[in-house]
Amino acid sequence: MYPQGVLVYLKHFLRRDPYCFRSSLQDTVLSSKSFFKKFRTMDSKKGPEESPDTTSAGADSTTTAVPMEETKPSGSTESSQTSSTEPGLLPGETVVREGKAAILFPSANEVFYNPVQEFNRDLTCAVITEFAREQLAQRGVRILIPGEKDRVVVRLSKEKNGNVDQETSEQPENEQQMEEEGDKKEFITASVGERCEQGLRVLEGLAASGLRSVRFALELPGLKSITANDYSAKAAALIARNAQHNNVSHILQASQRDASMVMYEARGRKERYDVIDLDPYGSPSPFLDAAVQAVSEGGLLCITCTDMAVMAGNSGETCYSKYGSVSIKSKYCHEMALRIILHSLDQRAAVYQRYIEPLLSVSVDFYIRVFVRVKTGQAVVKNSASMKYSAATGPPVGPSCEHCGQRHQLGGPIWAEPIHDITFVQKVLGAVSGNPTRFRTSKRIEGVLSMVTEELQDIPLYYVLDHLSSTVHCNTPSMLQFRSALLHAGYRVSLSHACKNAVKSDAPAEVLWDIIRCWVSDHHTLLKGWLIEISLFKRYCLLKLRQFNAYKNVS
Numbered sequence: 001m002y003p004q005g006v007l008v009y010l011k012h013f014l015r016r017d018p019y020c021f022r023s024s025l026q027d028t029v030l031s032s033k034s035f036f037k038k039f040r041t042m043d044s045k046k047g048p049e050e051s052p053d054t055t056s057a058g059a060d061s062t063t064t065a066v067p068m069e070e071t072k073p074s075g076s077t078e079s080s081q082t083s084s085t086e087p088g089l090l091p092g093e094t095v096v097r098e099g100k101a102a103i104l105f106p107s108a109n110e111v112f113y114n115p116v117q118e119f120n121r122d123l124t125c126a127v128i129t130e131f132a133r134e135q136l137a138q139r140g141v142r143i144l145i146p147g148e149k150d151r152v153v154v155r156l157s158k159e160k161n162g163n164v165d166q167e168t169s170e171q172p173e174n175e176q177q178m179e180e181e182g183d184k185k186e187f188i189t190a191s192v193g194e195r196c197e198q199g200l201r202v203l204e205g206l207a208a209s210g211l212r213s214v215r216f217a218l219e220l221p222g223l224k225s226i227t228a229n230d231y232s233a234k235a236a237a238l239i240a241r242n243a244q245h246n247n248v249s250h251i252l253q254a255s256q257r258d259a260s261m262v263m264y265e266a267r268g269r270k271e272r273y274d275v276i277d278l279d280p281y282g283s284p285s286p287f288l289d290a291a292v293q294a295v296s297e298g299g300l301l302c303i304t305c306t307d308m309a310v311m312a313g314n315s316g317e318t319c320y321s322k323y324g325s326v327s328i329k330s331k332y333c334h335e336m337a338l339r340i341i342l343h344s345l346d347q348r349a350a351v352y353q354r355y356i357e358p359l360l361s362v363s364v365d366f367y368i369r370v371f372v373r374v375k376t377g378q379a380v381v382k383n384s385a386s387m388k389y390s391a392a393t394g395p396p397v398g399p400s401c402e403h404c405g406q407r408h409q410l411g412g413p414i415w416a417e418p419i420h421d422i423t424f425v426q427k428v429l430g431a432v433s434g435n436p437t438r439f440r441t442s443k444r445i446e447g448v449l450s451m452v453t454e455e456l457q458d459i460p461l462y463y464v465l466d467h468l469s470s471t472v473h474c475n476t477p478s479m480l481q482f483r484s485a486l487l488h489a490g491y492r493v494s495l496s497h498a499c500k501n502a503v504k505s506d507a508p509a510e511v512l513w514d515i516i517r518c519w520v521s522d523h524h525t526l527l528k529g530w531l532i533e534i535s536l537f538k539r540y541c542l543l544k545l546r547q548f549n550a551y552k553n554v555s
């Protein structure tokens with residue numbers, strides 16, 4: 001395990017003699033179970049940023065609700081725009097359909113809408129559903145998800161006449177669990193679209209049109225209330241209209257406030273929200289302090305960051321000022337970004353004797369998204385602090401890498417614990433694959449979550465295979481060959497959902513480079529070998545020159 005503190009990353013461990021290592025690593029085991037598909041599309045739409053207006057009152061959500069239109073099952077729903085003659089439409093407005101929601105939009109793009117983020121919203125619905133299932137089971141509430149077949153569980157009942165009587169049950173697992181625990185109390189059932197008094201209180205701090213909140217109201221069971229807040233007057237008015245248009249005003253209230261103020265006012269134990277969703281333009285950092293205080297005990301924070309340039313190392317100083325952590329421009333930048341936001345959340349929570357438990361952390365398209373539970377506990381907070389700020393251990397390093405001559409870079413601190421709760425992720429994955437028509441992006445959710453469950457949880461960051469080979473100017477071995485070599489050498493290895501061709505492994509860097517050297521010696525012509533020698537010799541000379549200059553400066 002890496003020390004949870006300043007992360008010293010030794011960029012390359014490359015021996016100068018690429019042929020020095022020959023061993024049975026050349027053998028390969030042909031085994032691979034993961035497939036990887038990365039979808040990277042670019043954020044194209046960004047709504048106009050408006051200045052905060054904290055003076056006006058909440059948007060009116062009390063006007064008569066219009067009847068809810070018939071909604072198609074989401075499996076067949078396309079995220080689509082229709083300029084129709086739908087009731088409630090003002091001139092020039094269009095209707096956007098996503099999931100179960102039909103959202104009115106001014107065509108002038110006055111309020112933010114990004115269709116690319118449908119995956120983000122689908123995934124959030126899937127995660128909150130599992131969170132609700134767990135939380136509400138403790139409150140005696142069982143949730144009903146449309147399209148979800150009761151999971152058939154084989155139970156072994158008590159021995160009857162000496163025989164074990166095997167029976168199958170049509171009860172959902174959590175319900176059985178409640179029974180098994182001897183919990184005889186009556187539990188109630190919560191359905192989608194109904195207000196549930198024992199249900200979750202949800203805040204969407206930066207709601208724009210209210211699309212996400214309307215989807216929560218229409219697709220998530222077990223909700224007591226949803227506050228959809230945006231400081232833009234136009235956005236807040238649109239949220240209220242969309243709540244009416246979708247006939248969910250009994251659950252969803254529009255609010256026009258600064259998101260931080262809404263959260264600071266909800267810091268009292270009784271006012272806290274069970275779920276807080278923050279989906280800002282760029283960085284969520286201005287809202288994190290309020291968010292870690294306003295979420296209930298064991299509550300869920302869902303946070304998006306789209307300031308990837310900052311978090312991926314283009315501006316380490318800005319990253320430090322926003323998140324208290326220096327990012328490094330590197331191949332593993334997407335996972336590092338996830339670990340930076342988790343570190344930042346944990347640090348802010350610790351101020352209030354709280355700590356985080358990451359449930360799921362994903363890098364998708366142009367953004368990252370984390371789902372974390374927040375709990376209170378002085379002992380855990382202290383423990384985490386002592387780990388973080390104890391003196392770093394490990395082999396001391398010089399200013400440059402002894403192998404390739406590149407300067408060492410100092411980054412972090414970052415979150416060094418696991419970034420997912422695999423048991424929780426498996427529940428989300430099971431629910432989505434068992435009910436594939438629930439979301440339009442179900443297949444993609446399944447793909448990403450399957451990758452997540454296969455990642456090595458205790459290995460922070462990764463190497464990128466193309467980068468290893470390009471460093472020594474050789475063709476890239478196949479992932480299968482590379483993974484097999486590592487497995488044969490007795491190390492663990494996995495891919496990562498955050499980057500195509502990523503390799504996570506507990507193998508020391510030297511072993512990885514040795515495998516590359518074997519690959520080079522076996523597959524490359526004399527000429528290529530000669531080029532590699534030259535390039536390595538050049539690096540060696542540079543290193544010596546730097547050392548000489550450093551020596552001159554000291555003496």
Ligand SMILES: C[S@@+](CC[C@H](N)C(=O)[O-])C[C@H]1O[C@@H](n2cnc3c(N)ncnc32)[C@H](O)[C@@H]1O
Nearest residue numbers: 112206207208212230231232258259279280281
């Ligand atoms: C990226 S959009 C939100 C998109 C929305 N969550 C969705 O899924 O469609 C960001 C929104 O945050 C609002 N906003 C920015 N700063 C805010 C603040 N301090 N308080 C409340 N709303 C804010 C903007 O008006 C904008 O509508």
